[in-house]
Amino acid sequence: MEAIAFLAPDQKVLDRRDHIIADLADLLPKERLIHRKTQLVPFETDGFVAYRRMPLCVALPETTAQVAAVMKYCHRYKIPVVPRGAGTSLSGGAIGQEDAVILGLSAMTRILDIDFMNRTATVQAGVTNLSISDAVGHEGFFYAPDPSSQLACTIGGNIGMNSGGAHCLKYGVTTNNLLGVKMVLVDGTVIELGGKALDSAGYDLLGLICGSEGQLGIVTEATVRLLAKPEGARPVLFGFDSAESAGNCVADIIGAGIVPVAIEFMDREAIAICEAFAKAGYPMDAEALLIVEVEGSDAEMDAMLADICDIARAHGVKTVRESQSATEAALIWKGRKSAFGATGRIADYICMDGTVPLSQLAYVLKKTSEITDSYGLRVANVFHAGDGNMHPLILYNINDPEDAARAEAAGMEILKLCVDAGGCLTGEHGVGIEKRDLMRHQFSEADLAQQMAARAAFDPDWLLNPSKVFPLEGR
Amino acid sequence: MEAIAFLAPDQKVLDRRDHIIADLADLLPKERLIHRKTQLVPFETDGFVAYRRMPLCVALPETTAQVAAVMKYCHRYKIPVVPRGAGTSLSGGAIGQEDAVILGLSAMTRILDIDFMNRTATVQAGVTNLSISDAVGHEGFFYAPDPSSQLACTIGGNIGMNSGGAHCLKYGVTTNNLLGVKMVLVDGTVIELGGKALDSAGYDLLGLICGSEGQLGIVTEATVRLLAKPEGARPVLFGFDSAESAGNCVADIIGAGIVPVAIEFMDREAIAICEAFAKAGYPMDAEALLIVEVEGSDAEMDAMLADICDIARAHGVKTVRESQSATEAALIWKGRKSAFGATGRIADYICMDGTVPLSQLAYVLKKTSEITDSYGLRVANVFHAGDGNMHPLILYNINDPEDAARAEAAGMEILKLCVDAGGCLTGEHGVGIEKRDLMRHQFSEADLAQQMAARAAFDPDWLLNPSKVFPLEGR
Missing domain, CATH: 3.30.70.2190 (Alpha-Beta Plaits)
Structure with a gap:
C-alpha cells in the first residue's frame, strides 16, 4: 500500500528527544515510560496493520493526575500526543509518529464504583469493555456495547471511536450508554462532563467527546449505564x-x-x-x-x-x-x-466500515460485488445489517503491492458508494487515518470548517492525535 | 421578582432600528417581518412569564434561504439574534431584548419527507411535535419525545432544549431520537449534520447542537426517528x-x-x-x-x-x-x-426542573418540603420519577413582590439541592435565563470555560441568544 501522508514531524521535538524522555520519566511511576526502540515496536501500529510509524515514546500513567502532568508538559513544549487504549483501532486511530508521545491508558484498569441502584459503573479508561460486564454479571446486569474486540478493547478507546457491536441494534452504541467522563484537556486542566443524572446543564460536550477520536482531550474515567440482562x-x-x-x-x-x-x-x-x-x-x-x-x-x-x-x-x-x-x-x-480472525487465516484483508439506509442495503451489496469484481478481487460481507452498518472484507495479498493498491482503491470506491447512497463512510471504526481523505466526499467545506473550529476550541495547536480525522491539506 | 440582568443593549443597534427593519423587510416575504410595538407584545415573553423584554423586531422566514439571508445580514452588522419556536420555553430561552431580532421559525411548518422503510421523517423546524406523530400515525408509527406542550411546541424548540416528556423513560429525549439537521451558522452559511444513516463521520456536532439553546446556529430542518406504536x-x-x-x-x-x-x-x-x-x-x-x-x-x-x-x-x-x-x-x-394548567388555576407558580439519581429521590423530596416550609410556601410535586426528573411547582402570589422573591429563593435552593445530591439543575427545560447564574454551582470555572470555548467556535461574537445559559459576568 502506498505510504500514507502524516504531518511532517517537528524537527525541534526530534532534536530534544532524550531531554523530553528524561523529563517525562520524572512525571511517571518507574517503568511507566517506554522509550527503547525494541520496546516501542508493539506501539508502531494498531488494528489497522497496513501502516507503521515509530513514536517518540510511550507514557503509561496510572492516575488522572499523572495524565494531567504529562499533558501539561507536552502542551508547554508543543509536543504532539496520541492517546491509545488497547490499540485495536481498525482505522489507524492509535498510531503515532516520530515526534509524538503515545499516551497509553492501558495501565488505568481500576473499577472505581458500581452502583446497582442507579445502574451505573464508573471505571478508569483502560478497563476493557468486557470486564465491565464481568464485574456486574453476578447481579444480573451488563454493559451493552459489544465490539468484536471486546475482550481486549478499552472503554476509553470505545469512547474515542463511539464503538458499536452486534447488539447495538437494540441497545445503541457507546454514546447511548455513556453518562459521564473525567477528561484532561490539552493543557492539563481536568474537567468533568455528565454524571449519574440523566441530563446535564449547558452544552452536550459529553456527546461531542464521544467519537472525537482523542482529539479533544484525554478521557481518564467513564461512568456508563448498566442494563439488566434479558430473561432469555x-x-x-x-x-x-x-x-x-x-x-x-x-x-x-x-x-x-x-x-x-x-x-x-x-x-x-x-x-x-x-x-x-x-x-x-x-x-x-x-x-x-x-x-x-x-x-x-x-x-x-x-x-x-x-x-x-x-x-x-x-x-x-x-x-x-x-x-x-x-x-x-x-x-x-x-x-x-x-469472522475477522477466520478471514485472516485464509487471506490478508482490509475491512471497510460504511453505513447505509436500510432501503439501500440490497443495492449497495450488489454494487459492492460489481466494484470488487472490476478490480479482480474477492469480497466477503459480514456485518450489522439491522443498523445498516456494512463491513465488506476485501481479500488481497499484502505482499503484492499492486494487489494492495487495488484493494485500497476498491475500498475507497465502496465507501463513496455508501455516502452516495445516503449513508456514511464510517459506522463504528472511526475515520482515523484510513478515511481522512474521504471526509471531503461526505462533507462540504463549510461542514469541515465548522468541525475543525470545534476542534480548535479544545486544541488550538492541533497537538492531540494531529494526523487523524481531517484531510491534511486545507486545515 | 427582581429584574433579571440582561446584557446592556447595543446603542448602535438601537439607533439604527428603522434602518435595520427596512433592510430585513427586503429579505423576507411580505408581512413576515413584525415590528410595530402592538404586534410585538406576544413576543415579549415566553412560557417563563415572569420576565418581559421587547425585541427589536420579529422575522418569520419560510425557507432556509431566508433564514440564511437574515443571519448573513445580522452577522455583518453585529445584531443579536434570538431563535424562537412556539415560545413555550419554561426557562426564558426564547425571550429577546431591545437590540435583538427574534428569528421565529413558526412559519416553517412543512413536512418534507416521510420514509417508513428507514423509519424517518424530515420536517421544517416550525413543525409542532405532535403533528409529526399525527402525520405518521395511520401507518402505525409515532415520534417518541412528548413534552406536555407537544400540541404547541416545535421540533426546532425541542432540539434547542433537548426536550423530554413522560414517555422518555423508555424512548429517550430529543437527542436520542434526532438523526440529522440542516442548520444556518451565525454568518449565514448552511451546513448539514447527520442524516438517515445511523452514524456520522467526524465529530458528533449533531449531539452538541441538541440542547445548545439556539446559541450555535439556527436549525431549519430536522430528520427524526419514527418508532412503531406498541401493540397496547x-x-x-x-x-x-x-x-x-x-x-x-x-x-x-x-x-x-x-x-x-x-x-x-x-x-x-x-x-x-x-x-x-x-x-x-x-x-x-x-x-x-x-x-x-x-x-x-x-x-x-x-x-x-x-x-x-x-x-x-x-x-x-x-x-x-x-x-x-x-x-x-x-x-x-x-x-x-x-398538571401545570390545573395548578395555574389555583395559584401562580414557578416550575423547577432538576434531575437527581434515583437513589436520592426520597431524600430530595423530603428536603424540598423542608425548604418550601421554611419559606412559608406550598409546593406541589408532579414529575417524571423514572428518570429522576423532578418538577416541584412552588405556589406563590405573583402580585406580592415579597412572596415572589421567596418563591424564587426557594426554587434556587431546591436546584442547588439537586446538584448537591449528585444531580443536575435542569432535566428538560434548559438553562435559559432562569438558571444561568446557577451554572457556577454545577460546573467548575474550567468546565464553563471549555463550554464557552465550544460556543465561540460557532459564534465568536456572541450574537446568538446572547443573554442565556452562561453567567453574564466572567465571560
Whole structure:
C-alpha cells in the first residue's frame, strides 16, 4: 500500500528527544515510560496493520493526575500526543509518529464504583469493555456495547471511536450508554462532563467527546449505564438464496417496527470462511445468511420470531433454524464474532466500515460485488445489517503491492458508494487515518470548517492525535 | 421578582432600528417581518412569564434561504439574534431584548419527507411535535419525545432544549431520537449534520447542537426517528401513604432493570389539584401517587406489571388500580398532562426542573418540603420519577413582590439541592435565563470555560441568544 501522508514531524521535538524522555520519566511511576526502540515496536501500529510509524515514546500513567502532568508538559513544549487504549483501532486511530508521545491508558484498569441502584459503573479508561460486564454479571446486569474486540478493547478507546457491536441494534452504541467522563484537556486542566443524572446543564460536550477520536482531550474515567440482562436470548439462522432477498428482509423487519437485539448478515464467502473455522452449523448452500437474535421471556421471543418468520417467508427464505440450546447459541455467535480472525487465516484483508439506509442495503451489496469484481478481487460481507452498518472484507495479498493498491482503491470506491447512497463512510471504526481523505466526499467545506473550529476550541495547536480525522491539506 | 440582568443593549443597534427593519423587510416575504410595538407584545415573553423584554423586531422566514439571508445580514452588522419556536420555553430561552431580532421559525411548518422503510421523517423546524406523530400515525408509527406542550411546541424548540416528556423513560429525549439537521451558522452559511444513516463521520456536532439553546446556529430542518406504536399500553395507578415509600419504589423498579414506558409521580398537593381539574379517579387519600405505564402485548404487560406490583407491595402500596379501558387510560394521562394548567388555576407558580439519581429521590423530596416550609410556601410535586426528573411547582402570589422573591429563593435552593445530591439543575427545560447564574454551582470555572470555548467556535461574537445559559459576568 502506498505510504500514507502524516504531518511532517517537528524537527525541534526530534532534536530534544532524550531531554523530553528524561523529563517525562520524572512525571511517571518507574517503568511507566517506554522509550527503547525494541520496546516501542508493539506501539508502531494498531488494528489497522497496513501502516507503521515509530513514536517518540510511550507514557503509561496510572492516575488522572499523572495524565494531567504529562499533558501539561507536552502542551508547554508543543509536543504532539496520541492517546491509545488497547490499540485495536481498525482505522489507524492509535498510531503515532516520530515526534509524538503515545499516551497509553492501558495501565488505568481500576473499577472505581458500581452502583446497582442507579445502574451505573464508573471505571478508569483502560478497563476493557468486557470486564465491565464481568464485574456486574453476578447481579444480573451488563454493559451493552459489544465490539468484536471486546475482550481486549478499552472503554476509553470505545469512547474515542463511539464503538458499536452486534447488539447495538437494540441497545445503541457507546454514546447511548455513556453518562459521564473525567477528561484532561490539552493543557492539563481536568474537567468533568455528565454524571449519574440523566441530563446535564449547558452544552452536550459529553456527546461531542464521544467519537472525537482523542482529539479533544484525554478521557481518564467513564461512568456508563448498566442494563439488566434479558430473561432469555435466542439466535435464529435464516438462509436465503440471494443477498438481495436477505437485504430486503432486513429492511422489512425494521420497517415493520420490529427491533430484534441483533440482525447480522453474512454472504456466501463469509459463511464459508466462518463455518470452516467455527463449525457453527451455518447453511452452506445459502447465498446469504441472517443471524437474528431476539430477547425476553419465551412468550415474547416466540411472538417476535413469528412476525420475523412471516417476513422472511415473504422474501423466500430457504432455511430457518432456531438454536436449541445455550451451547448452540454460543456456537452461532462464535462463528460470527470470529469472522475477522477466520478471514485472516485464509487471506490478508482490509475491512471497510460504511453505513447505509436500510432501503439501500440490497443495492449497495450488489454494487459492492460489481466494484470488487472490476478490480479482480474477492469480497466477503459480514456485518450489522439491522443498523445498516456494512463491513465488506476485501481479500488481497499484502505482499503484492499492486494487489494492495487495488484493494485500497476498491475500498475507497465502496465507501463513496455508501455516502452516495445516503449513508456514511464510517459506522463504528472511526475515520482515523484510513478515511481522512474521504471526509471531503461526505462533507462540504463549510461542514469541515465548522468541525475543525470545534476542534480548535479544545486544541488550538492541533497537538492531540494531529494526523487523524481531517484531510491534511486545507486545515 | 427582581429584574433579571440582561446584557446592556447595543446603542448602535438601537439607533439604527428603522434602518435595520427596512433592510430585513427586503429579505423576507411580505408581512413576515413584525415590528410595530402592538404586534410585538406576544413576543415579549415566553412560557417563563415572569420576565418581559421587547425585541427589536420579529422575522418569520419560510425557507432556509431566508433564514440564511437574515443571519448573513445580522452577522455583518453585529445584531443579536434570538431563535424562537412556539415560545413555550419554561426557562426564558426564547425571550429577546431591545437590540435583538427574534428569528421565529413558526412559519416553517412543512413536512418534507416521510420514509417508513428507514423509519424517518424530515420536517421544517416550525413543525409542532405532535403533528409529526399525527402525520405518521395511520401507518402505525409515532415520534417518541412528548413534552406536555407537544400540541404547541416545535421540533426546532425541542432540539434547542433537548426536550423530554413522560414517555422518555423508555424512548429517550430529543437527542436520542434526532438523526440529522440542516442548520444556518451565525454568518449565514448552511451546513448539514447527520442524516438517515445511523452514524456520522467526524465529530458528533449533531449531539452538541441538541440542547445548545439556539446559541450555535439556527436549525431549519430536522430528520427524526419514527418508532412503531406498541401493540397496547396500560397505565396503572399506585397510591402510597408516604412520598418516601413511593420514591423508594421507583428506585427499586429501575434498580431491578425493569423499564416501563413511564413512571410519573404526584404528591398529595398535586393529586388534589389534578383530580379537581380532570376527575381522573386519582386516590385522594394517598400521600403519593405513581402512574406507571407499561406497553406491549397483553402477555408482556401482564408479566411486567406482576413484577412491578411485587415491588410496590414490598413498599407498602395502599391502592393499585389498572385502567380498564382506553377512555380511562386517556383520563389518567389527561390528569397528569394538565398538571401545570390545573395548578395555574389555583395559584401562580414557578416550575423547577432538576434531575437527581434515583437513589436520592426520597431524600430530595423530603428536603424540598423542608425548604418550601421554611419559606412559608406550598409546593406541589408532579414529575417524571423514572428518570429522576423532578418538577416541584412552588405556589406563590405573583402580585406580592415579597412572596415572589421567596418563591424564587426557594426554587434556587431546591436546584442547588439537586446538584448537591449528585444531580443536575435542569432535566428538560434548559438553562435559559432562569438558571444561568446557577451554572457556577454545577460546573467548575474550567468546565464553563471549555463550554464557552465550544460556543465561540460557532459564534465568536456572541450574537446568538446572547443573554442565556452562561453567567453574564466572567465571560
